[in-house]
Amino acid sequence: MYAGPQYKKVSALLLRWFDKNARDLPWRRTTDPYAIWVAEIMLQQTQVDTVKPYYDRFLDRFPTVRRLARARPDSVLKMWEGLGYYCRARNLHRAAASIVRDFDGHIPHARDELLTLPGVGLYTAGAIASIAFNRDEPVVDGNVTRVLCRLFRIRQDPRSSRIRKRLWHLAGELLPAGKARPFNQAMMELGATVCLPRRPLCQVCPLRRLCSANEHGEQEKLPRRASKKPLPRHKVVVAVIYRKGRILIDKRKPDGLLGGLWEFPGGKVRSGESLEAALRREVREELGVEVRIVRPLVTVQHSYSHFAIALHAFECTHASGRPRCRGCVDFKWVLPQQLKNYAFPAANKKIFAAIPRQGSKRRS
Ligand code: SF4
Structure with missing residues (x-):
């Protein structure tokens, strides 16, 4: 010294x-x-x-x-x-x-x-x-x-x-x-x-x-490093919900992880729950609507600083219920080409390329 x-x-x-x-x-x-x-x-x-x-x-x-x-x-x-x-x-x-x-x-x-x-x-x-x-x-x-x-x-x-x-x-x-x-x-x-x-x-x-x-x-x-623990991994589902050619997106609450960003409705899959059951439950809890699942769209992997997710996106159609903000602060029905005008988290953006402009034939 x-x-x-x-x-x-x-x-x-x-x-x-x-x-x-x-x-x-x-x-x-x-x-x-x-x-x-x-x-x-x-x-x-x-x-x-x-x-x-x-x-x-x-x-x-x-x-x-x-x-x-x-x-x-x-x-x-x-x-x-x-x-x-x-x-x-x-x-x-x-x-x-x-x-x-x-x-x-x-x-x-x-x-x-x-x-x-x-x-x-x-x-x-x-x-x-x-x-x-x-x-x-x-x-x-x-x-x-x-x-x-x-x-x-x-x-x-x-x-x-x-x-x-x-x-x-x-x-x-x-x-x-x-x-x-x-x-x-x-x-x-x-x-x-x-x-x-x-x-x-x-x-x-x-x-x-x-x-x-x-x-x-x-x-x-040097400097002494902490031994790296593997990141916990979570399964997350999101719904790309079509109605009359538009897609339903919602806005996260202003604080917390990804606060204030727009996203596709969805959330974490509970232990023992199927992806489809989790998707219906999350959309109901977040926006109060029921969906019909049409097909899986894509699965993307994404890492945050403290955890990693496998994000399963499904194409859906709106089945019933008027959207109301329950777990979000705003929502919109937007055309697929308008998605780029909103700020989305990186994991959601990875889904964009898999989104059909019109939704498949069974859309509502
Ligand atoms: S590079 Fe870093 S470790 Fe090497 S001599 Fe310079 S201060 Fe020391």
Whole structure:
């Protein structure tokens, strides 16, 4: 373990390296705090290459925080469709309203004020304060955690609160005053491009001579990883219900998993229940209608962060009952070609290609 002048050496080497090696990313070409905030939210749990097109489209559509605050929730979700973790979009939208209302439309500079915004935690507050405003605030994300655990050869579990506290402290100690903007980005960049989870590129790393894990040949063992448990798997059924050439879709409640998105009615199959029985029960519970099952359409596999599903889609016709929202907040009968106008979860979208434009002959 080292301190004092060695810390200065780490930051000097890292800053020099970043100056020459920083990737040209769209959110690095701007100093607009709103654009940086949008990028930081999109980059949570999501790869840079996935984020790029979403970032550009989102800013084209909502170029300022005021435009975002005025947008309808549906149009914000539509722009987020496919990016996942939809609570980020809902929180971004709520936070925009709060910035307009409480901060006169200006993104706050101070970490404590940023922390009052929906969806902004310690990491995001530090990232916005430092990258947008060059405030001396540290950041610790997955990449920084990996670099620090290796640099300081931290062998304890980085998810424990004691080690998390230590990582934040170290990130703060390493931060050179007045250079938070490049330094924090340099730490994250090193983790993303050199200090990789597997096979880190130590031979080209600017910190190789100071890195304790490199010295002891323990790079691949750190940070300590939790043993991965297999994801629980669920069977889910959904109904593509036709009536007079239109399809019935409904909108999920605003909060919780996939909140505010549109979907085909359906839900989880109970243990011992047949797919068909589950389908009829779920549609009845959700919308109060009875369906006639015409045929299985397609089965798609999809994984979320904490579970995986096999999604069985059936073509159905409407048999009886006027739809009423019981387990949803809205419903619509739409033409098959209009489905693309609504924000659907990725698993539902995988069904689109199997949906006939008219439904089969036995449609009502
Ligand atoms: S020397 Fe290797 S393990 Fe150490 S910080 Fe650099 S890339 Fe990571």
